[in-house]
Amino acid sequence: MARQIGEVIVDLQNISLRFGGVKALTDISFNIREHEIRSIIGPNGAGKSSMLNVINGVYHPQEGKIIYRGEERRKMEPYEAAGQGFARTFQNIALFKGMSVLDNLMTGRNLKMKATLVEQAFFWGRARNEELEHRKKVEEVIDFLEIQHIRKTPVGRLPYGLQKRVELGRALAAEPNLLLLDEPMAGMNVEEKQDMCRFILDVNDQFGTTIVLIEHDMGVVMDISDRVVVLDYGKKIGDGVPDEVKNNPEVIAAYLGTQH
Amino acid sequence: MFYREAGQFKTSYGADQQILPIRQDRIGMVVLLAVAFLGVPMFASEYWFSAILIPFLIFALAALGLNILTGYAGQLSLGSAAFMAVGAYAAYNFQLRIEGIPILVSFLLGGVVAAGVGILFGLPSLRIKGFYLAVATLAAQFFIVWCLTKFPWLSNNSSSGVISAQKIIIFGHEFNSPQDKYLLVLGIVVVLALAAKNLVRGNVGRSWMAVRDMDVAAEVIGFRIMRTKLTAFAVSSFYCGVAGALYAFCYLGSVEPDGFSLELSFKILFMIIIGGVGSILGSFVGAAFILLLPVLLDVLLPALSETLSLPVDGASISHIQTMIFGALIMFFLIVEPHGLARLWQIAKEKLRLWPFPH
Known part of the structure; x- marks a missing residue:
């Protein structure tokens, strides 16, 4: 079945974010449609990561509105965003280093677990059932990402590329509606990048997950994105399908510089 | 050679998620429990019960809490001893x-009161971290x-706050002898240790470790930082509180507030550092190390100096003891900064492969 791009699910309107006197984001508006792969690109320090942090509630913009499925949300903490089905990965891997791959992935299921402390202490009732039921789900993610051989390994011992994959797994284990990926391919070699691209496309295709992607590899971005938004110095300078963005003079200027 | 898991296949996630997935470990645990519940009471002397085994179990419980x-x-x-005091006085x-x-029920409620106090003193942890938090817990x-x-x-208006623990009577049986008290403490410690193991391998344990390892990511994946930290303070103080109640009722009989000093808190902290931070087993090993080593040196050194007929007096022996202990x-911290429990784990991993290198 061909993937159908649906309605707008997240609409960001006139977002401005300041840290003291520093303007991280200025008056940015764009939207994200259901099932699409939406990339955010821009030079270093353009505000891409800040944008993701605004979307999942780590930062609270001073101005602007975020409309999620037709409802405006004012201020939201990250765990509330997680409850709405937002999951993300980080630019610098943010795995739980002391835990095994399996446990890291199980943390992705935490919002679906309802057992009380006492039930968990005696591994009884809901605690037991949930643990087994969610293990099954997590195993599906493990199969999907082809990391069966490392499921019991502490993540601190894994090479970089695998850690990135496990981090994607942790986000996927939450069965998100919206997946925010912050440079999932940074520092990878060509093969690892190809694998990661395949996983991203498969997630999008098989589960219909909407994906917001920050990436510096233009080849990848132009290949897999449905639409691209370009930021520079906290301002939006371009927005559209990859071909449009590629030929936008402002974007070219931001990346290559202009003739004076 | 015999520590092999070859041929032990897991066919369900339940079997794979057991606390002791390897058969030899399960047998070992059964033997250990049998020795603790049946063997020790048959052979141990009164001195062993009241001076070694009971305090070991109680401190292991407090260390587990921390x-x-x-x-x-x-x-x-740095407040473990204070939470023990809350448990002891509340139970009293x-x-x-x-x-x-x-x-x-009083022991349990003592733990619950300590948990409440723990939550209260855990509130600063929402804003401060690391050493600064340690100072706040002071x-x-x-x-x-x-x-x-x-x-x-x-x-109860006693002078300088000394309390004398009441008699322990359960279902009409008075726990009077050291042996009875040992079995009571052992039973409580085993149940609570099992509960702790279940907690740390479940969702709440994962939330604790997630907050420990990377708090921003923990929040983004859906854990509530505040609730997670306060739960940890509550559970930890509960364990310390029950340990404190047992300390008063089953070990010392009468306690005073100054007995729960900062020194005791440090002692418990050393136990987990030596035994292994983030390990249930480590709490027990650490408590054994800190409590039993001085006793062992106490016995060994005079005997040694006698056999070698060294001209040392009692005072020097006790100085030498402290030096050897330190x-x-x-030595152990240099050999394995992650504690004795990690040494045990490494030994087991090696044993699985022995005599082959990998």
Whole structure:
């Protein structure tokens, strides 16, 4: 079945974010449609990561509105965003280093677990059932990402590329509606990048997950994105399908510089 | 050679998620429990019960409590002894003021009161971390000890806050002899240790470790930082509180607030550092190391100096003891900074492959 791009699910309107006197984001508006792969690109320090942090509630913009499925949300903490089905990965891997791959992935299921402390202490009732039921789900993610051989390994011992994959797994284990990926391919070699691209496309295709992607590899971005938004110095300078963005003079200027 | 898991296949996730997935470990645990519950009471002397085994179990429980907070949830605390004091005094007051309340219920409630106090003193952890938090928990240490001396009601108006624990009677049986007390303490410690193991391998344990390892990511994946930290403080203080109640009722018989000093808190902290931060086993090993090594040196050194007929007197022996104790602590920390439990784990991994290198 061909993937159908649906309605707008997240609409960001006139977002401005300041840290003291520093303007991280200025008056940015764009939207994200259901099932699409939406990339955010821009030079270093353009505000891409800040944008993701605004979307999942780590930062609270001073101005602007975020409309999620037709409802405006004012201020939201990250765990509330997680409850709405937002999951993300980080630019610098943010795995739980002391835990095994399996446990890291199980943390992705935490919002679906309802057992009380006492039930968990005696591994009884809901605690037991949930643990087994969610293990099954997590195993599906493990199969999907082809990391069966490392499921019991502490993540601190894994090479970089695998850690990135496990981090994607942790986000996927939450069965998100919206997946925010912050440079999932940074520092990878060509093969690892190809694998990661395949996983991203498969997630999008098989589960219909909407994906917001920050990436510096233009080849990848132009290949897999449905639409691209370009930021520079906290301002939006371009927005559209990859071909449009590629030929936008402002974007070219931001990346290559202009003739004076 | 015999420590092999070859041929032990897991066919369900339940079997794979057991606490002891390897058969040899399960047999080992059964043997250990049999020795503790049946073997030891048959052979141990009164001295062993009341001077070694009972304090070992009680401190292991307190160390377990601190390990939940510091090892699993990553919140450094120097108030463990104070939470023990809360447990001891609360259990005493429940016994004193509520007619006919079962002793086990008082222990439990003592733990619950300690958990409440723990939550209160855990509130600063929402804003401060690491060493600064440790200093904030010092406030708990001094404030609670001060409170217990200051308000005579808490110690039923006894002078300088000394309390004498009531008799322990369960279902009409009085736990009087050291052997009885040992079995009671052992039973409680085994149940609570199992509960702790279940907690740390479940969702709440994962939330603690997630907050410890990377708090931003923990919040983004859906854990609530505040609730997670306060749960850790509550559970940790509960364990310390029950340990404190047992300390008063089953070990010393009468305690005073100054007995729960900062020194005791440090002792518990050393136990988990030596034993292994973030390890249930480590709490037991650490408690054994800190409590039993001085006893061992106490026995060995005079015997040694006698056999070698060295001209040393009693005072020098006790100095040498302290020096050896300190040197051993440093030695183990250099060999394995992650504690004795990690050494055990490495030994097991090696044993699985022995005699092959990999």
